[in-house]
Amino acid sequence: MAPEKELVKLIGFWASPFVLSVRWALKLKGIEYEYQEENLLKKSPLLLQYNPVYKKVPVLLHNGKPLLESLFIIEYIDETWKHNPLLPQDPFERAKSRFWAKFAHEKCIGPMIKAFFKIGEEQEKCVKEACEHLKILESGLEEGKRFFGGETIGFVDIAVAWMGCWARIVEEVLNVKLIDEEKMPRLIAWFKNVVEVPMLKECMPPTQKLLEHNIRFRKLLVAAAERHQSSPLTGP
Template identity: 50%
Template sequence: MEENQGVKLLGFWVSPYVLRVKWALKLKGIEYEYIEEDVFNKSPLLLKLNPVKGQVPVLVHDGKPIPESIVILEYIDEVWKHSPLLPQDPYERANSRFWAKFAAEKLQAYAWEALCSRGEDHERAINASMEALEKMEKELNGKKFFGGDKIGFVDLVAGFISYQLPVYEEIVSMKILDSSKFPAITNWINNFLNHPLIKEELPPKHKMLAYFSNRRNVILVQNSSNK
């Protein structure tokens, strides 16, 4: 198909934002060229393709760059209409967008804060993360995936819960993903991680532990120096 021509993805190996785009492309069966970026030493190509933020991911389709992971997911779904990520019903589409936004702006942000803080801020972020998980637990409501019987838009955006949040927990010896409190989320994680296309794109755990431990230390030092 002509639409499959010239698909490139600029990314960074450990970025959950990049990974959700990789998963979407895999689920759609779209071949693409992957270009690894050093986000701490940004290439001229990245700055040219995303001059506003200079961040990954950037999808390039027929020479046209699209930044921001959630925007990219919607673009992919609109261009390659087979195996849809978003529901066809307008209300259900809106609901999926809401929960994707919630996962990204609430749970993901709180979990990162829990990793990169101490004391009262750390405890507050843990509690906020668990409160966000409680809401997502109710939304699952016995479904295999947030998208129903198959992986969809919300699952891809919330995918960091399955593989990255446990890494955060291990680094700082905290517990957010309690299987007794979140049985639906726990089942969802198992279903999500056992999908072959998801599993084959996961970053190595030992590399994530080293990377996020280092990032945490850098951020804690920066925060201390700014006080």
């Protein structure tokens, strides 16, 4: 009797970089899955059922069991399907990969996202923080290596390297500078090496479409912030 087919479903949104990183992991592992595009303005009953607390994508369903948060999902994928490993086998290198992925999400991506939601001095502060931490992230890259762990694409690349494309989007939308070509050459080379991998490149959303989406989103955020500031109910 043939083994029962595993049911894998990804609930996502086309413009989400966190969803993209999960799609990259599934692609590199060669895992077949069903994809459900989510309307984040009118969230589906399935999303609310499986992520009732945060109500966010991505959500990975494996045989009906929900996995949340992209870093945890990628690690689960790597541990469940052993072929084409993403995390190093050496315990020290595994710990180091987890550290850099967590650092990038909290210290680099976090301020970038906050900057998108802010205006004025608060935005400038977030941009400065992101720049400082991107430089620290670059220090984790070995000179002359194509990927974060060496010559083979791995966990940190999948979890973080989409940031290169999204940083440029943020720069254009906000008219700021996040990644300095002269100060961060290794970081820029790394971003390019990852997104040029054919299997990963085909998952990338169109840059122009992504830019237009984020311009519209930013306008909505600014309008909401201005309404809040001008409201007579706004406190000191």
